[in-house]
Amino acid sequence: MTLNTETSQKNGVNVQALLDARAALEAAPDAAQFTWRAACEWIDGVHSRSTIEGFFGLGEEQSHRQGFSIDADHPPQFAAEDMGPTPVEIVLSALASCLTAGVASVAENRGIKLRSVRAMLEGDMDIAGILGIDADVRNGFKAVRVTFDIDADASSEDIAALVAQAQKRSAVFDILTNPTAVQVTVV
């Protein structure tokens, strides 16, 4: 097997490894079944800490190189201590990271050198929903806007195509734009 050397990569994405994995998983669909996990512990007030360590994939239990934690809280406007971003801001950040990873990977695959990629995200929300003021207002975002500012060795059409392909292959974009069955139980 030939390995793509660091120097041949433009954006630090090992696209060859991803393409090899894609070919291997096409022949072994069971290995493509992943389960992602997060655990969350209540701390105090509306402050909580999620930890992320292991996941299942490629037919067996896997773990991150180290555990990660993400605090979530609410700002003083919600009478809270502001010990972390709000969960909905973490959702925006997840979308941004997912699309940005896609932009970098697609650019690598298309031989486009990226100089800078900046995404600005906004999510509009009428909090009359979460506060129970108006049953006709949904709890979640009314609209989400993502604006990319990309500096790269490519035409504006090619950059638009990068961003389009990143959306097409993004898990979080799909999670936000399509319904997902969610089951919540108590043990």
Added chain:
Amino acid sequence: MKHATAIIIGAGHAGLAMSRALTCRSVDHVVLERGGPGHAWRTERWDSLHMITPNWANGLPGAPYKGPDRDSYMSATAFADSLELYAKTIAAPVRGGVTVTRLTREAQGFRIETDQGPYSAETVVNATGATRLPRVPALSGDIPPGILQITTDRYRNPAALPPGDVLVVGASASGVQIARELQLSGRQVILAVGGHLRLPRRYRGRDIDHWLDVCGISDERAGEIEDLSRARRVPSAQLHGASAVDLNALQALGVEITGRLSALRDGRALFSGGLESLTSSADLKMNRTLQRIDDWIAAMAEPGRITAPDRPEPTVLGTTPRLSLELSGSLRTVVWATGYTADHRWMDMPLFDARGRLRHDGGICPVQGLYVLGLPILRRRRSHQISGAAADTHDLSIHIERHLDACRAA
């Protein structure tokens, strides 16, 4: 048991073109057809359907279009009539009213079970095409019983539907054409749009098919196309005779556009909020194709003689697309324009990959002596079009002749 050296299954344009190619090579054969030539065009499509390609592009081997309207788009019925005439002209040995139920490999060739008794043959060509069965998503089972569900092979005309609003699911050629016709009939249509292929009917003064033809795009070989398996699944372009049927044109008629139908929940249809990514992606791909045409024209001797580029306006979604729709009240019909699939279930041989897709190399199946025609990008980009039959049947008839020679030498 009846026998022929070669048996062609299906008397559509591809099967008939293959019949002519085999006749030219003096290969004794019959064409088995469940109805008559052009059966599906007559009985499994809607009343107003016209060809998506202009008349000049719909010639068959030895029978180019010679009528007075080279640049218009004939009706499906007129095309079926032309197939019937073609079958007579080339004296195709069509056995009509014969439905093939099973194909198996025998020691000396193939056994073909039909509702009119069995046949045997040394070689078989499956020319039943890529659009034999309508494809309907599994969630259709959860549509409330009060709503009529109809697929594009059963849909006939607006008057045949119950009064009320219509949800058309799918925005490829069939979906956009039916949405347009229903909206013009005075109904409110909601069109659920998934991945789609946008092309203008005319560009720089000529039909788009003219450019795809002369620039060599339609003749690109399967082996030259990047990510062939994805290219083979690209849906048919949003075209309809001379009328514009892109999402801008449909919205101007009052059709409401929304995202892909993604779930049914609590009596409501839920649509994807990702529509804009699909429309901008379709615009990008359209412009990439038009750029190839511009580049080709620019390299010509006198590009100035050709009309300047007239790129279509980008797709604009007038209002924020709805995310859900009550499956009751004024909505009475769902039209599934979610594509067709080939029907290969009757081929009882190890021909399929893990996903059930027919394995073939340019129409040559992994069982010796078995061939398939008319699938998307079978050998070239135009393989599934009317104009694709000539080159594909020429190529494969050479292979068939060699196969028969080898059988006899053995």
